[in-house]
Amino acid sequence: MSKSITIDGNTVPFEEGQTIMEAATAAGVYIPHLCHHLEFAPHGSCKLCNVKVNGRVCSACTFPAMEGQEVLNNTQELTDDRQKITQMLFVEGNHFCPSCEKTGNCQLQAVAYHLNMLDDHYPLFFPTRKVDASHAEVMIDHNRCIFCTLCVRASQQKDGKDVFAISGRGLKKHLIVNAQSGLLKDTDIEATDQAAHICPTGAILIKHTAYQVPIGERIYDHKQIDQVSLEKEHDQHGK
Amino acid sequence: MTKFIQDLAETHRYQSTHLLDILRSIQTHYHYIPEAAIEQLAELLKTPRTQIISVVEFYSFFHLSPHGEYEILISDSITDHMLGKKSLIDYLSKKLNVAVGEVRQDGVVSLDNTSCTGMCDQGPAGLVNGHALTHLDHQRIDLITDLINQQKPLNEWPDNLFLVEDNIIKPGLLLNQSINQGSALQATFKRGLKETLSELEQSGLRGRGGAGFKTATKWKFCSEEPETLRYVVCNADEGEPGTFKDRVLLNTYAHQVFEGMTLCAAIIEAQQGFLYLRGEYLHLYEKLQGILEERRQAGLLGNNILKQGMNFDIEICLGAGAYICGEESALIESLEGKMGIPRNRPPYPVTQGYLDKPTVVNNVETFMAAASIAINGGAWFANIGTEKSKGTKILSICGDCARPGIYEYPFGTSIQTVLDDCGASDVLGVQIGGPSGTFIANHEFKRQLAFEDLATGGSFIVFDNSRNILEIVNNFIHFFAHESCGFCTPCRVGTSLLKKQLDKIIEGHGSAGDVVALEELCQLIKTQSHCGLGQTAANPVLTTLERYPELYQSQLKKISYEPGFDLDGALETARRLAKRNDAGAHLAQVEEES
Missing domain, CATH: 3.40.50.11540 (NADH-ubiquinone oxidoreductase 51kDa subunit)
Known part of the structure; x- marks a missing residue:
């Protein structure tokens, strides 16, 4: 007999070695997340995927599924907390969706919609952050970085490079690039690198492509992120 | 520099696991980590420069820009504050002619705050180029100022400046x-x-x-x-x-x-x-x-x-x-x-x-x-201790007591016994287990030191009735915001939000819902954070709010809402553009409800 856990009371089978997130996705259960990506080693930092496992809060993306776990995911309490964590990400940086070219394709924005976030709730930090437009094809707008490390992991694990890193401590955390000048143009990044495309917000963008897909026809304009995420990730996780 | 770094790397057998040690030597030698050193190290240790930079920027004792030949840090622990740290650092800043957080123009000295240096029984304390300074007072500061202005090497400074007592x-x-x-x-x-x-x-x-x-x-x-x-x-x-x-x-x-x-x-x-x-x-x-x-x-x-x-x-x-x-x-x-x-x-x-x-x-x-x-x-x-907590516990006792120092007690000892022994009187409360622990009020002194009651890693800070609880809490909350590693969202952003929210209340800008919002934020940080730091960072607020709710409430304004920013200040640009400064061009922040 295969092993199983329950998520919100529903039985979900899992295979040895799977995380709660992997088991959930394979079973068609969406757990909100931003720093998790099925192709890379989980990071566990955004904390949107925090679930309650037998009463204890755990990150679904890193916590292994184990026989007998009773997982709570879609509860009012967790949704409220996830909404506040998302609001924290918004106030920490400078996220102005209407003027951002990523709008409609942005996972941070889509998660916020999904969690029914209607305001910032917390006071905005308005940090002073830079834009690095030095590279011919790829740019970084640090205002929108949420430190998920997906670009770091993609560059290391897929592109075989080491273009990005997160530096600093606490609120002073920031994205740095591997060049003596500190500029993207002096790194070996290319527009075809997965690291250049993986950003869940509008922090890393491919130049000259901003409005090729008009607003209104973008990924999350007509679909919720749970649907998109499951369509994309379901098969891979389920294999 | 090339040879210095080369030798250093060789001494450490080109091991990137020794990066902290290597960086410490560079910092001591140059008073910062020069860019050229990072480049050379990256080559020698076969480590991406980004990893070296991230380590430099993570730890408080490494710097990417030059610091003073004498780098002075003053301990910012609540116990140092209770011993007059604030006026001391101001005095030091004036004497040395350098602002806190800055390097003096001649590059000789820099001054800053640092988290608790572990000299709470002999503070106010500090560090000069990493070496502990104890019992700081005006006389010692005058001496230190002279030594620095004469640019005397540290090994020629009088030993008593660096004397650290055990105080068992x-x-x-x-x-x-x-x-x-x-x-x-x-x-x-x-x-x-x-x-x-x-x-x-x-x-x-x-x-x-x-x-x-x-x-x-x-x-x-x-x-x-x-x-x-x-x-x-x-x-x-x-x-x-x-x-x-x-x-x-x-x-x-x-x-x-x-x-x-x-x-x-x-x-x-x-x-x-x-x-x-x-x-x-x-x-x-x-x-x-x-x-x-x-x-x-x-x-x-x-x-x-x-x-x-x-x-x-x-x-x-x-x-x-x-x-x-x-x-x-x-x-x-x-x-x-x-x-x-x-x-x-x-x-x-x-x-x-x-x-x-x-x-x-x-x-x-x-x-x-x-x-x-x-x-x-x-x-x-x-044979010693309680059912669930065997043996003894060694405590570091400091704050308002006659005999700060090291005490060892069997588990199960009451807080009152400890207070009697260390010569504490007129006690308001005790912080047990440090900022991440629990604040207990003076009606709880029958409670015991034990894992099942009051657990502590050793920190035991006594406060007498002259102390202001909100000032204590504020010091602790600022500490956590400074020390959060920033990995997870709830702690990285939450501890800073908590700092802001507490400042707002303490400074008298809080209104009706602000204590509720404070507690809500505390609970979120406590339950959703990645590690023990975040999970305990809100304890200073939670444990005092539970005991002294009226203290927080009394800080609030008697209005239902106050904007989170300065309304009149926000109109400044508009006034300048319109060349107006009459009464009609100004806004009151709030209208007090009487």
């Missing part, structure tokens, strides 16, 4: 014992390793860092791992404000601590151990190295220890100013030469610790107790 006031079971070098190991080999582990089991010893995991169980788990390359790590990164017992244990009982580590190594079959010493205790470094050498000479470390065929040695690694490295998995990351970011668990260090090998991490006091138990047996220890 009340020794107990452990502190009264002086064991002969090697006797714990001899007893262990004589009795047998398995038998000694079972004595440790019977002793009921639990981890002294605060979390209280059973020591024998941890060692047993580690020894049962299939991977045979294993490590012993002693956590001497006592960063919890108000704690300084490990400083004393390592100054006076180091042999016993190292013996405990060696004992652990014998049981788990480890060949390498590390003492992770907080950077603030640089003054102990040479002395401890000497003791390790002494032990090697005596056949208690190195190859074929006590002719039992056991090989084990201990290396000392210095931290560089990051409270988070007291968390065991962050400490391991730091030992590996990385930023001190707590790992995801599982796996736990006993299965995958240092370099992903099985690792036992224990507190200084735990290893010391283990050595004593190996000699005296489990019952000797278990």
